[in-house]
Amino acid sequence: MAALSPKPIPVPTRETKPYWDACKKHELHIQQCADCGHHQFYPRLYCTKCMSDKVEWVKSLGRATVLSHTTVYRPVTQAFAADVPYVVAMVTLAEGPQMMTNIVGCDPEKVHIGMAVQVTFDDWTEEISVPKFKPV
Amino acid sequence: MESLRGKVAIVGAADTEVGVVPHLSATQLYVKGAKLALEDAGITKDDIDGLITCASWVEPYMYHAEMIAEYMQIFPRYCLNVATGGGTTLAIMHHAASAIATGVCNTVLITMADNMLSGLSRDRAIEAMSTAGHAQFERPYGPPIPGFYALLAQAHMHKYGTTSEQLAAVAVACRKHASLNPAAQMRQPITIDDVLNSKLIAQPLHLLDCSLVSDGGAAIIMTSAERAKDFKKKPVYMLGVGEGHSHEHVSQAQSLTTSAAKEAGERAYAMAGLGPKDIDVAELYDCFTPVVIIELEDLGFCPKGEGGRFVEGGRIELGGELPINTHGGLMSHCHPGHPGSLFSITEAVRQLRDECGPRQVADAEIAFVHGQGGIMSTHCSMILGKEAN
Known part of the structure; x- marks a missing residue:
């Protein structure tokens, strides 16, 4: 029962709600500056490049490459025990920003730096779907 | 910018027993480290006019440095608690050196301790530290x-x-x-x-x-290079x-x-x-x-x-x-x-x-x-x- 998941379920804030609302629809949204075009993640009040307040939500292509990865054998808490071994990774989105994620849908041993991956969503509750990545 | 080079020295340094130390609480470890450092320096607590501590996971206090000062009954004119994880110690010393060099205070006691092992258990300590991850954008992935x-x-x-x-x-x-x-x-x-x-x-x-x-604590005493010559042991200079x-x-x-x-x-x-x-x-x-x-x-x-x-x-x-x-x-x-x-x-x-x-x-x-x-x-x-x- 995903709804009973004891994992750390994200609690959206006013700043992050548009992100989680998009995830609920299985879309990955990030911010883009209307003034300088810079993409950023996580969401912020201002553009980290030019400090403009004209940051807008845009739909990401959801394509990324693996920047680094680790296969976890000792779970961080018992809530993750059933998932062991699981892959924690950092990926670089096609638009530029990087994010932490899990790589799913493949043998952990097949994950490698530079691997092309595509976003997929894990429905944790009715409100929260967590974006993860799988091989293209 | 004026350089701190050679202006400040460490004149006392000591560790408590470390490893598995179930007979001392976190607060007691802070104070024991402090006492040992005072002895190493050959001074009394009344010679201390600056106190800096790190935060404790196991026995946190909102005003931690003030708590240690109160516990030891010392009354510093410079007193703060710093928490930048493993960088805390050296950042604290940077602050202390700046305070000494600018005359804010003369003799600073830095005491740091915790009993992660006996106070939390290994599993709970590991779980507590993992909360360092971003609540929305890292921790859901179980790192x-x-x-x-x-x-x-x-x-x-x-x-x-x-x-x-x-x-x-x-x-x-x-x-x-x-x-x-x-x-x-x-x-x-x-x-x-x-x-x-x-x-x-x-x-x-x-x-x-x-x-x-582990459990354990350590403490040091810092003062100006001029004053440092009057202490029990040979100073170590920053x-x-x-x-x-x-x-x-x-x-x-x-x-x-x-x-x-x-x-x-x-x-x-x-x-x-x-x-x-x-x-x-x-x-x-x-x-x-x-x-x-x-x-x-x-x-x-x-x-x-x-x-x-x-x-x-x-x-x-x-x-x-x-x-x-x-x-x-x-x-x-x-x-x-x-x-x-x-x-x-x-x-x-x-x-x-x-x-x-x-x-x-x-x-x-x-x-x-x-x-x-x-x-x-x-x-x-x-x-x-x-x-x-």
Whole structure:
């Protein structure tokens, strides 16, 4: 029962709600500056490049490459025990920003730096779907 | 900017018993460390007019430094609590040195302790530390603390060809030094095979690539170089200090393989007017083995990407080119959380006072200490010397 998941379920804030609302629809949204075009993640009040307040939500292509990865054998808490071994990774989105994620849908041993991956969503509750990545 | 070079000295340094210390609470460890440091300096608590502490996980107080002052009944005119993880110690000393040099206070007591092992249990300590991850954008993916560092290790191995055997050599060196230190928590020597055969925690890191969970406390006393001459023991002078801060969350790091240790080190060397070749002994933050390899590179002890090869062949062991972590480090001496890097300072002081017995680095004149906190987030480097000039 995903709804009973004891994992750390994200609690959206006013700043992050548009992100989680998009995830609920299985879309990955990030911010883009209307003034300088810079993409950023996580969401912020201002553009980290030019400090403009004209940051807008845009739909990401959801394509990324693996920047680094680790296969976890000792779970961080018992809530993750059933998932062991699981892959924690950092990926670089096609638009530029990087994010932490899990790589799913493949043998952990097949994950490698530079691997092309595509976003997929894990429905944790009715409100929260967590974006993860799988091989293209 | 006026330089702090040679203006401030450490005149007292002491550790409590470390490792498994169930008979002392976290607060008692802070106070015991303080008492031992006062004795080492040959002064009384009434001589202290500045107090800085780190936060405790196990016995937190909203005004922690004030709590310790109250408990000891000392009444400082400079009093604060700092928490930047493993970088806390050196950042605190940077603040203390600035306060002393500008006349805000004269004699500062820095005491740091915690009992992560007896106060929390190993599992709860590990879980508590994992809350360092971003609540919405990291923790849902289940990264344990070793997992964060495993991301750095994997990137370094991919980019520079660093091997698991090279990571293991760091743990072997620390354990070898701990075997010569009666105070260390883990003293049984280990081999590279022992590390590689220990349980895989987060690939490529094995159990023995990870530091300990411990109880313990340490304290130091700092004062101006002029006053330092009047204390019981020969002072150890701060010749250089520098910080670098690059991110809080590792998922926001601009590089996984080069850290802000580079800026911290460059700033410390510039202040001291010294370089890596001048260093006799280095106490480097070693929460996980790959951290030491990245630090050795970023602090200029070897070219970027050569850290893995540098740690081979006993080069970082006693008798080698650059002995590191002569007390055993966080890997084998103890790691009670925030205070971890203060044991690097107290060890560096003992090395420069020639008090280390079988683990003494012969003719040690200049020591380098580096602390980092977060996930390679906050860095502070310090260069200490026997002489002020």
